Amino acid sequence: MSKILTSSQRDAARRGAQPTFMSPMLARLTRKRFSDDGWIYERKLDGERCLAVVKGGTVSLFSRNRRNLSPVYPEIVDQLDEDGATGYIVDGEIVAFSGNRTSFSRLQQRMGIEDPDEARSSPVAVYYYVFDVMFADGHDLCGLPLAERKRVLKKLLAFSNRVRWTPYRRGDGEAYYHEACRKGWEGVIAKRLDASYRHSRSSDWLKFKCVNQQELVIGGYTDPEGSRIGFGALLVGYYEKGELRYAGKVGTGYDEETLRSLTEKLTRHERKSCPFANSDEIKERRPHWVSPKLVGQFGFTEWTGDGKLRHPRFLGLRQDKPPKQVRREQSKG
Secondary structure (H helix, E strand, O other), X not given: OOOOOOHHHHXXXXXXXXXXXXXXXXXXXXXXXXXXXXXXXXXXXXXXXXXXXXXXXXXXXXXXXXXXXXXXXXXXXXXHHHHOOOOEEEEEEEEOEEOOEEOHHHHHHHHOXXXXXXXXXXXXXXXXXXXXXXXXXXXXXXXXXXXXXXXXXXXXXXXXXXXXXXOEEEOOHHHHHHHHXXXXXXXEEEEEOOOXXXXXXXXXXXXXXXXXXXXXXEEEEOOXXXXXXXXXXXXXXXXXXXXXXXXXXXXOOOXXXXXXXXXXXXXXOEEOOOOXXXXXXXXXXXXXXXXXXXXXXXXXXXXXXXXOEEOOEXXXXXXXXXXXXXXOOOOEO
């Protein structure tokens, strides 16, 4: 590790004991598309955010809300352990593929498995795309510019099959965004090269989305109709000023297995009272209410003028975000 940092990087970084966890940096959504040589552009991966902490010979994986992911993705732990490097914290995304596209729906089949042996035998292969380093060689690197952190990261890990370098382009953001959309990717992340790593959401990282997706809290459901099992639609919302606001119903995106497993989870959280503050906007007949404990990922075409989802579809459950942190994601500019 002594050769990982140059003397100038060690002088610019802050020396100290390695922490057990560091909060990840988050990107802001924007409608603007731009090209700038002071920025790099990475493919937006549709997976689960993951921090790898390698300390004292132990590899630990964590979600962005510090959930232990090590038993969920043991093959990633194995690969990092075989790599041999120690004393670092890196940031990246765990993904599964459907064809050449990352697929959150496919990854969902792995996210619920917490037995390492069962996870290893799963037919769903997972990969860890690493894009940043926060700590290495006894130094907190978050104060360094992104360009310097990328140089450190390139030397730190022996990127291989399961643990992969995240490629990027410099300067040509608009063309890369249009290419991403043509290929059916979720979008592009723009990152300012001279920016430090902040443990919060920052406009130094920006999301250019090709498709609209939103995390939402499940607060109820309707009865199934016809031959459908489980439930008809989920009633979902987001928090605003401490209140859960209803954002619409989602009746598509479920296969039979999802309907069965999700119905079991919903019935465990049933309650008598409506959890939504704007309950007068809910027009469903005889809805079932649930405590707002479950967070889902949903795709949709747009927000309507009255704050509802248009043409929403269910993509999967999320376990990496507390319900009360779910806000309506609105683009800036």
